[in-house]
């Protein structure tokens with residue numbers, strides 16, 4: 001509970017119009033995409049970096065918890081006030097694109113710029129910012145950096161961390177820092193930019209980002225490979241990527257996901273397939289795209305692909321991607337509760353991962369539809385719990401899936417982060433010594449633990 005003296009002092013920093021503790025505001029900020037509910041004590045909308053600094057300094061002095069927040073689309077509770085405190089809502093005043101430097105292929109933005117809005121603006125200039133989380137229509141670039149978001153284009157273009165060159169941030173004691181440079185090469189000093197990426201608002205508040213841009217490829221084309229077994233499909237993914245062909249995306253749906261989409265939307269998907277892979281290539285020459293598609297087709301066929309369909313026009317292109325875009329909502333037919341995780345393994349371990357998930361599904365008797373970004377080894381596994389009294393067993397199945405991913409040299413999360421939801425699994429993936437290092441790092445930035453406490457298992 002924030003006492004009225006503190007509330008009034010925060011109001012004095014930002015003004016009454018940007019500081020609230022009425023019920024409507026508290027409820028508006030008590031959820032994210034996890035749908036867990038935690039009410040904050042107040043919501044503050046800082047107008048500029050100096051105000052962020054004053055707020056942090058004040059809260060640090062009085063040991064008041066602060067939770068930075070972008071759009072609140074996180075899947076792991078990173079922006080939830082799990083132990084109360086003040087929401088530092090960036091969305092109202094930190095949503096400007098500050099500079100597009102076409103000579104250096106760089107943009108400077110405030111952290112609450114929406115990913116898709118940014119993409120639309122720079123694409124008008126023939127430029128391209130590849131990170132494309134499926135939430136790009138509403139998630140913010142600051143949230144993307146804080147979670148190190150990825151998307152379908154990661155197979156070729158990488159993820160958010162590959163595009164952050166520099167940033168400005170405010171530390172919990174109110175100090176304003178700059179980290180990184182506009183230069184491609186920069187090896188002076190510790191990599192503070194890298195440390196803040198994926199730090200989930202636990203170390204500092206990001207107030208500005210300098211992002212790398214590239215030229216927008218002129219053409220793209222898509223295709224779908226149909227496989228009899230999931231093992232064939234997973235072998236095709238890693239063997240294709242290892243052969244030097246680099247498609248933009250390699251997205252897969254397993255049989256349960258295919259059937260769920262088909263039963264709902266009747267798009268003519270192959271319900272007897274073990275898996276489909278939807279893939280895309282891009283470039284500046286149509287001939288190059290033809291070459292890449294034929295190379296992909298040959299590689300897929302070497303790995304028992306039954307059929308390879310190349311989209312011939314925009315409508316067919318759209319139809320191919322429809323299945324992938326609608327997989328997540330369609331699989332809800334398999335259970336009342338979807339326990340959804342985004343484990344990732346090195347690509348060559350995908351066949352073992354999917355085989356292992358099949359075994360876990362048999363052992364627990366849950367359907368576990370899987371789909372996702374196999375081009376970068378990232379699989380969305382969904383343990384579907386039909387009867388809510390089986391929820392505990394569902395969580396046991398998830399724990400086994402996490403263990404399997406870690407045993408296969410993989411990780412707990414490829415994109416959604418740790419937040420609250422996966423905090424208790426951190427010790428599966430990191431040793432005691434590594435966890436101690438994380439805790440020491442957190443203490444170095446935030447000795448009073450005011451910034452997003454309890455997240456990331458820290």
Ligand SMILES: Cc1cc2nc3c(=O)[nH]c(=O)nc-3n(C[C@H](O)[C@H](O)[C@H](O)COP(=O)(O)OP(=O)(O)OC[C@H]3O[C@@H](n4cnc5c(N)ncnc54)[C@H](O)[C@@H]3O)c2cc1C
Nearest residue numbers: 070071072073074078134135140143146149150201206415
């Ligand atoms: C339908 C759907 C699809 C999704 N698809 C993807 C996907 O394909 N790939 C993917 O990676 N993710 C995906 N996500 C998850 C989510 O959208 C991403 O994690 C996104 O990056 C979060 O951005 P946000 O602005 O909503 O951040 P929030 O949820 O508001 O915050 C996320 C974290 O960032 C911190 N934070 C936010 N702003 C700042 C700041 N300025 N300074 C310091 N810390 C800050 C918060 O404290 C919190 O810990 C999806 C979510 C949904 C609902």
